[in-house]
Amino acid sequence: MKTNYDVFFEESMKDENLKREYDKLEPKYEIIRQIIRLRKESGLSQEELSRLTGISRVKIKRYEGGTASPSMKNLNKIARACGKKLTVNFI
Structure with missing residues (x-):
């Protein structure tokens, strides 16, 4: 079942200018996700992630909320703290 937001989003994406601007932000939102x-x-x-990485909890909260953008250095710290390896792909 579609939510009100789903319907709103679908209708909004019919506006070519709005869709173009949304698409520009997609890489940022993908990093947040x-x-x-x-x-x-x-x-x-x-x-806990803050303690493991040395990145302040406030900064992690800002990364997740989209009000700050993490550096590659901090993305790497986050990946390592979670037992992962940071990779960058261009597709």
Whole structure:
């Protein structure tokens, strides 16, 4: 069943200008989704991830909320803390 948001989103994406701007932000949102997924799959709270990486909890919260963008250095710290290896792909 579609939510009100799903319907709103689908209708919004019919606007070519809005879709173009949304698409520009997709890489940022993908990084946010990956950070959250990785942290949760590792069973870590933001506080625990902070302790393991040396990145402040506030900064991790900002990364996950999209109000700050992580450096490659910090993305690598997050990956290693979760037992993963950071890779970058261009497709």
